[in-house]
Amino acid sequence: MSLEGPDIDDAAVIAATRHWLERAVIGLNLCPFARAPYVQQRVRFRVSHATDDEELLADLEDELRALHAVSAEQCETVLLIHPWAMLDFADFNEFLNAADGCVEQLGYEGELQVASFHPDYQFEGTGPADIENYTNRSPFPTLHLLREESIERVIEAIDDPDEIYRRNISLLQRMGLEGWTRHMAAAEPDDR
Structure with missing residues (x-):
């Protein structure tokens, strides 16, 4: 579910991002620690109107x-x-690299970090259409x-944190692109 064009508003951007978070990240348990802050409403959604790297x-x-x-307790993540x-x-x-530099410049190394999601996310060594990339594909570029x-x-x-990545890849490979597309198009999370 991706919206394009200059006319999209903040509410539509957040709604699409929430849908992705609920269906993929939480719904498929791609990130086992995402559910608690989300249900406890400790996730802040901020839409940037930046059009270049300096503004961002x-x-x-x-x-x-x-x-x-x-x-x-007030805000777990953004x-x-x-x-x-x-x-x-x-x-x-x-x-x-600039994002990591910003964390360092502010003196927040060891306290805060920046992870990344993008509609065209591609892990090194994968092809653009490889299903494993979808673990990090969001409706819009997101920090x-x-x-x-x-x-x-x-x-x-967690006994083996690397197991999360392996499990996610295995799950998405079993689903395939068609299964992923069907899952993301659904309105409500299903039991998986």
């Missing part, structure tokens, strides 16, 4: 500062969705701001 970097800095300033900037995956991937303490806490509770 400024929005990222604002969101990193805002997340750092509040407790995890999805900074940017439908008009970094539309090309190669540009987006390169921008991640995910995370608290490292939260990640460490969850990873400590």
